[in-house]
Amino acid sequence: MGFDHGTLVWFSKSFGLFYLIGLSLLVVAYAYWPSNKKQFDRVAESIIRDEDKPWR
Amino acid sequence: MIGQLTIGERQFALVMLLALAVIGFAIAVAGRDDLLGGHGALVILVALAGIFAVIHGYYLPAPSEQRFERYYxxxxxxxxxxxxxxxxxxxxxxxxxxxxxxxxxxxxxxxxxxxxxxxxxxxxxxxxxxxxxxxxxxxxxxxxxxxxxxxxxxxxxxxxxxxxxxxxxxxxxxxxxxxxxxxxxxxxxxxxxxxxxxxxxxxxxxxxxxxxxxxxPHIYVANWYYMAFILVVAILHIVNNLAVPVSLGHAKSYSSFSGVQDAMTQWWYGHNAVAFFLTAGFLGMMYYYLPKRANRPIFSYRLSIISFWGITFFYMWAGSHHLHYTALPHWVQTLGMTFSVMLLVPSxxxxxxxxxxxxxxxxxxxxxxxxxxxxxxxxxxxxxxxxxxxxxxxxxxxxxxxxxxxxxxxxxxxxxxxxxxxxxxxxxxxxxxxxxxxxxxxxxxxxxxxxxxxxxxxxxxxxxxxxxxxxxxxxxxxxxxxxxxxxxxxxxxxxxxxxxxxxxxxxxxxxxxxxxxxxxxxxxxxxxxxxxxxxxxxxxxxxxxxxxxxxx
Incomplete structure (x- = not known):
């Protein structure tokens, strides 16, 4: 099958490294995307104001 | 409690409790020669208590539409x-x-x-x-x-x-x-x-x-942490507990893993239980209650997102640090150690x-x-x-x-x-x-x-x-x-x-x-x-x- 210990080690040391770096870049891009800032600020602020009933 | 359930929910609760009682009975019978039997009896008792509670409140008036005006x-x-x-x-x-x-x-x-x-x-x-x-x-x-x-x-x-x-x-x-x-x-x-x-x-x-x-529209970051807690704990729990019972009437089971694979699975579970049960979930708590109580929004919402993904990525790999100087391959130990040190950043x-x-x-x-x-x-x-x-x-x-x-x-x-x-x-x-x-x-x-x-x-x-x-x-x-x-x-x-x-x-x-x-x-x-x-x-x-x- 070729799906032995060596294959797994190769996979985790190659793809395993790069997909984590790729995901990290995506997350940082999302967090620092300029147009997202307004929404983040609004949400962080909005939990402080709490009408204590669902919006309908 | 029962008064808040709709009539349909009360009926469904009864069905579920009856099913639980039947399962408890089956466990008690199948495990009568084993410690398992005692747990069967315990399940029956719990199910019966629930059935009595539902019947006791069954004819209470149904909850009004007003309930949708409030959180539950x-x-x-x-x-x-x-x-x-x-x-x-x-x-x-x-x-x-x-x-x-x-x-x-x-x-x-x-x-x-x-x-x-x-x-x-x-x-x-x-x-x-x-x-x-x-x-x-x-x-x-x-x-x-x-x-x-x-x-x-x-x-x-x-x-x-x-x-x-x-x-x-x-x-x-x-x-x-x-x-x-x-x-x-x-x-x-x-x-x-x-x-x-x-x-x-x-x-x-x-x-x-x-x-x-x-x-x-936006899902507040506390919910991300809570959801990571629920989802990852499910994955950890299922994988680490893969086992074959001696028989359906026996409490004892044998793990699907053995030797160092068993140890690695256990500490992958064990350390991520710390990460996702004792950390992610409680960070969710912190990101809501601390700003709320202090009456100030969280210092940096961006930072909270980055640390969320940092914790989620890194913790998964840290478990092998529980197995230093064991039969576990050296590079896996080093991997666990490295990710544990990197974890300091999002933490x-x-x-x-x-x-x-x-x-x-x-x-x-x-x-x-x-x-x-x-x-x-x-x-x-x-x-x-x-x-x-x-x-x-x-x-x-x-x-x-x-x-x-x-x-x-x-x-x-x-x-x-x-x-x-x-x-x-x-x-x-x-x-x-x-x-x-x-x-x-x-x-x-x-x-x-x-x-x-x-x-x-x-x-x-x-x-x-x-x-x-x-x-x-x-x-x-x-x-x-x-x-x-x-x-x-x-x-x-x-x-x-x-x-x-x-x-x-x-x-x-x-x-x-x-x-x-x-x-x-x-x-x-x-x-x-x-x-x-x-x-x-x-x-x-x-x-x-x-x-x-x-x-x-």
């Missing part, structure tokens, strides 16, 4: 009370175990009270009983507020809460009978594990269904985010013990994540592993971080939930705070001393190249620290008892406002009988 908080209320009950029980057993190490005769010559059985009773009660119920209770509260939507139905939250506590009950009673699969923090056997999977899937579905109905980002949120509100921290609970929790979170990264380094681990230093580290995390943030969140939510101005006594919150801090510090310092002395004694050689101390020598040297640790634990326990009294008095004594007394009528469940209200 009764499961949260019950969850908080149950969590405090587990806290006192679990801390009591923990302190008993601590004294047992000082006075070995405290088992009273019984099998069920031996160290190997009551130690998992302690860990399960505090982690899953106290921590788990607190997470379920607060997550349902936070989910509704941040989504601006009511829970999707009235039955599933009760199923999750009671089902989860049935799991805890099976676990704890099982250990005392001698049922265990001897995997740390995953001791319950296959039938209890299957039950927890069902409960957990329903829990996750409540989250998804509520989020699907949300009115706030300290979260701790700093919390503390910087308080910048400008330090006067509130000084005056408000509830907020101070959360502040100290963030400090201990920063401390114990630093310590954890440090202890994961192979050469440090050669000194610390198998010693009391590990025990001290775990308790800095659980007492200092997990329990403190939980007490803070509970003291914040109890007045909000029961519509009171404040807690019954701010002074008692203060007393609890100082007992908890003193208890944690005494405990952690005792174990640091004890662990380092132990580690050094075990590696000291005489001139002739033999070990300088026997194991018993090191044990004798531990005794004063064991006494100090038990005293610290006792302080923490007394604090929790004070907290229970304060919460109970808050629920019982403060008068309800007139408007609420009318609107809450079909809903009121736990506010106690109105006859007990003062001034009536």
């Amino acid at each position: 908080d009764d499961p949260t209320k019950v969850g908080i009370i149950v969590a405090m009950g587990w806290a006192v029980f679990g801390l009591f057993v923990g302190d008993w175990v601590a004294w047992l190490l000082v006075y070995p005769e405290l088992t009273f010559d019984a099998g069920w009270s031996s160290f190997g059985r009551i130690r998992p009773v302690h860990t399960t009660s505090v982690i899953f009983g106290f921590g788990g119920n607190a997470l379920i209770a607060t997550s349902l509260y936070v989910l509704q507020r941040t989504s601006r939507a009511r829970l999707p139905d009235q039955l599933s939250p009760w199923f999750v809460l009671f089902g989860y506590n049935l799991f805890c009950l099976l676990a704890v009673t099982g250990y005392m009978m001698g049922i265990t699969q001897s995997k740390e923090y995953a001791e319950p056997e296959w039938y209890a594990d299957i039950w927890l999977v069902i409960v957990w899937v329903v829990y996750f579905s409540i989250y998804l269904r509520t989020l699907a109905r949300r009115k706030e 300290w980002a979260s701790a700093a985010n919390a503390l910087l949120t308080l910048n400008g509100a330090w006067d509130k921290v000084r005056e408000d013990a509830t907020l101070r609970f959360m502040m100290v929790a963030a400090v201990f979170y920063g401390l114990s994540t630093f310590e954890g990264s440090f202890m994961a380094i192979r050469s440090v681990n050669s000194l610390s592993h198998y010693t009391d230093w590990t025990v001290g580290h775990v308790h800095a995390g659980t007492l200092g971080w997990v329990a403190m943030i939980t007490f803070g969140a509970i003291y914040a939510s109890v007045p909000w939930l029961w519509k009171r101005e404040s807690m019954y006594s701010a002074r008692l919150v203060e007393v609890h705070f100082w007992l908890a801090v003193a208890g944690t510090i005494v405990y952690v310092f005792a174990m640091w001393n004890s662990g380092i002395i132990q580690g050094l004694m075990w590696r000291t050689y005489s001139e002739s190249g033999t070990l300088a101390y026997s194991f018993v020598d090191s044990l004798v040297a531990m005794r004063p620290y064991y006494i100090a640790r038990a005293v610290g634990g006792l302080l923490f326990l007394i604090g929790a008892v004070v907290g229970c009294y304060n919460i109970w008095m808050t629920i019982r004594t403060a008068p309800r406002t007139a408007g609420e007394a009318v609107s809450a009528k079909p809903d009121s469940v736990l506010v106690g009988t109105p006859a007990l209200q003062p001034g009536e």
Whole structure:
């Protein structure tokens, strides 16, 4: 099958490294995307104001 | 409680409870020659109690449409009370175990009270009983507020809460009978594990269904943490508990893994239980309750997102640091060590985010013990994540592993971080939930705070001393190249620290008892406002009988 210990080690040391770096870049891009800032600020602020009933 | 269920939900509850009773009966019959039979009987009793409760309230009027005007908080209320009950029980057993190490005769010559059985009773009660119920209770509260939507139905939250506590009950009673699969923090056997999977899937579905109905377009970061907690704990639990029972009438099962694969799976589970049960879930709690209580938005929302993904990516790989110097391949150990060190970055980002949120509100921290609970929790979170990264380094681990230093580290995390943030969140939510101005006594919150801090510090310092002395004694050689101390020598040297640790634990326990009294008095004594007394009528469940209200 070729799906032995060596294959797994190769996979985790190659793809395993790069997909984590790729995901990290995506997350940082999302967090620092300029147009997202307004929404983040609004949400962080909005939990402080709490009408204590669902919006309908 | 039953009065809040729609008629359809009452019928469905009856069907489910009947099914549970039948399953309990089948387990009792199949396991009649085994310890399993006792658990079958326990399940029958629980199901019957539930059936009687549903029948008792079956003909109450159906809840009105007005319920959609409010959040559904009764499961949260019950969850908080149950969590405090587990806290006192679990801390009591923990302190008993601590004294047992000082006075070995405290088992009273019984099998069920031996160290190997009551130690998992302690860990399960505090982690899953106290921590788990607190997470379920607060997550349902936070989910509704941040989504601006009511829970999707009235039955599933009760199923999750009671089902989860049935799991805890099976676990704890099982250990005392001698049922265990001897995997740390995953001791319950296959039938209890299957039950927890069902409960957990329903829990996750409540989250998804509520989020699907949300009115706030953005999902607040606390919910990301709570969802990571639910989802990852499900994955960990299922994989680590893959096992084949001896037979359907037998409590004992054999793991699908063996040897070092078993060890690696167990510590992948074990460390991620710390990461996603004891960290991600409680960070969710922190990201809601701390800004709310301090009345200031979180210092950096961006940072909270980055640390969320950092924690989620890195923790998954850290488990192998539990297996330094074992048969595990060296590169896997190094991988675990490296990721553990990198974890310091997102961990300290979260701790700093919390503390910087308080910048400008330090006067509130000084005056408000509830907020101070959360502040100290963030400090201990920063401390114990630093310590954890440090202890994961192979050469440090050669000194610390198998010693009391590990025990001290775990308790800095659980007492200092997990329990403190939980007490803070509970003291914040109890007045909000029961519509009171404040807690019954701010002074008692203060007393609890100082007992908890003193208890944690005494405990952690005792174990640091004890662990380092132990580690050094075990590696000291005489001139002739033999070990300088026997194991018993090191044990004798531990005794004063064991006494100090038990005293610290006792302080923490007394604090929790004070907290229970304060919460109970808050629920019982403060008068309800007139408007609420009318609107809450079909809903009121736990506010106690109105006859007990003062001034009536």
